[in-house]
Amino acid sequence: MSKLLSKKQPSAAVPWIEKEKYQKNKDPYFKFLVNPHFRYTALLFVFLSLWFLFQVFWFPPTKTHYAATTVSAVTTTTSYGVHQNPRTTVTLSSPKCNGRVSVYVYNLPEEFNVGLLQDCSHLNVYTNMCPHVANRGLGQPLDNMELGLSDVNPWFATHQFIAEMIFHARVENHPCRTWDPSKATLFYVPFYGGLHVSSKFQEQNHTTRDALAVRLADYLEDQPSWREHYGKDHFIALGRTSWDFMRTDSGPDFGANCLLNLPPVKNMSVLTVERNPWQGSNQHGIPYPSYFHPSTSDQMLTWQRMLRRSNRPYLFSFIGAPRKGVDKAAIRDEMIKQCAESTRCKLLQCNHGNPKCYNPAEILRVMRESQFCLQAPGDSFTRRSTFDSILSGCIPVFFSRHTAYTQYAWFLPEKTSEYSVYIDEQGNGSKRIEAELSKISEEEVERMRATVIDMIPRLTYAHPNASSTDLGFEDAVDVALDALAHHVRTKI
Structure with missing residues (x-):
């Protein structure tokens, strides 16, 4: 994977000067170079100047103010939908104890x-x-x-x-x-x-x-x-x-x-x-x-930038195994069947101990290549996959309101259509998932994905050792x- 942040190096294109050209007796103008005190001061000045340039170009400043998030993207269309080539400016707010919490x-x-x-x-x-x-x-x-x-x-x-x-x-x-x-x-x-x-x-x-x-x-x-x-x-x-x-x-x-x-x-x-x-x-x-527990804002911003630039060739994906029980089995069997029959869906079946389903890199790869991620209820209403999906910049598709909408009011936007798609598992839409998702315009997909990526910080558990300043x-x-x-x- 290509580097996300280019690091500018100090220029080395300075011509080499032969020693004999500036010997002590050849040019009186350069006699002061033989003064050891001056040479020490000059070398110190050059070193400090180079160190300053290194700090400026190697460690670019990070803006911190999450309330003002700006996203500007150039969009191209692939055979399966939207591919973003974004120019983004994302800012985050530093967590401070504002007196409301003790x-x-x-x-x-x-x-x-x-x-x-x-x-x-x-x-x-x-x-x-x-x-x-x-x-x-x-x-x-x-x-x-x-x-x-x-x-x-x-x-x-x-x-x-x-x-x-x-x-x-x-x-x-x-x-x-x-x-x-x-x-x-x-x-x-x-x-x-x-x-x-x-x-x-x-x-x-x-x-x-x-x-x-x-x-x-x-x-x-x-x-x-x-x-x-x-x-x-x-x-x-x-x-x-x-x-x-x-x-x-x-x-x-x-x-x-x-x-x-x-x-x-x-x-x-x-x-x-x-x-x-x-x-x-x-x-x-x-x-x-x-799986993501950043300890600095730079780690979070780097990951978000990567997601905005990612290519998503699949319209939708499903990661999961069949379930027993009438209700659970019905919707999951339907998702697995429809996904397997579609060239626009990436299916990762997790039955029979599939080792890919225990590999976080594989799970996130499937989701990063998908525009929409199907979120069937698990053993109960909710599932961790919802948050893996958002972490991957993949728009979640829910089939029960209790998978997210009645659960995480403190964390998710009140207007559910801003970041997700709802298809009633008892309705006709669940029988034609690809057709339902294809109705959503490219502009709307782009807007929803931007919202999902912006949601990642507040749904992430930061590293416990992270300092409030970093x-x-x-x-x-x-x-x-x-x-x-x-x-x-x-x-x-």
Whole structure:
């Protein structure tokens, strides 16, 4: 892949001067060159001048103000649709603590978070989580992305259900963190509830399965900060869907515990990758983590520039496997069938253990080559693929409103048609997906893709070690904290 940023080198086209031409006795005009003090001063001046030119041309300044985003593109048409050749000016805003947010982080007993990691191989009944909890939840570094980034690697094989660990790491290093509870507007309870519940999915004894959640509720009710507002200014972040924490005696048992049904937790705000659209009044959707965790604004801007220049030969694509069950199987089978029959669709089937489906570089490559990415509901309404799609600059196509529209109100534009396409899975449009997408004009596709690419910073979890001065944009944690602070003010 070609370099995105050209680096201008100082000119070396200075003619060589032979030594004997300027010997001491040949030209009195140059006698001062033999003065050692002058030569030292001259050499120092030349060195500093060259260093200044190196700084100017090698490290171009980065503008930082996200509110004023300007996109100017020259568009050419390929046989499959729009190909952008953009001239872009993108600016980002630096995250600062503006006084609206002051978050206190509870120092919980280790059994509620880091203590769970000591047995990481048993944190999930289906997979060994030890590689995934590494690097504060980012997972293993990815070295095969070939994305033209030359500084600190921002790419990791991040597990889709690990947001609670990344959120914890980010808040611990956040500029709005306070160590004084009397000055806090928010109280963060860093409970690794998703990792714990996934380790107990096969536990038959409900009392044993619920025990840690019950102990957390008891612990919080004993805290002075809790009693002041009865937890209304407290929140937790969970890396799994709300359904994993809402078991009832009358409903089916899928291995969930009762965390979100406990009275103290109902007083709190709950951040989760999928909320219950009907009973989750205190639940707020946060993005699934993808693979990109930048630590500087330059990394983010470089990636966005690359996406705007990418060639997208396919009209649409689908990445996924068939599902069991009448409703889930029907729409997925239809997508796989239509995509396989179309020359304008890129299909990556994930059944039979296809290794490409476990390769982040392959997943993002398919999406970067597509104008639209089909987002069928997964095992539940939402799926991580939605955020992989946006990270790739691919316009998401939804078939259920609960896949995104009722989930991530803090993060996505209110006008859904600005960044996505909706095709009702029960309607006739789902039977002719290619025809529906072909109706959208090239100009509209270009506008929607520009919006999608502009959305990437606020849907990304930045690297936990990023400093507020270098980051240069508001990430998913910044957006969540600001929206949560506003929400809490309306409750208290």
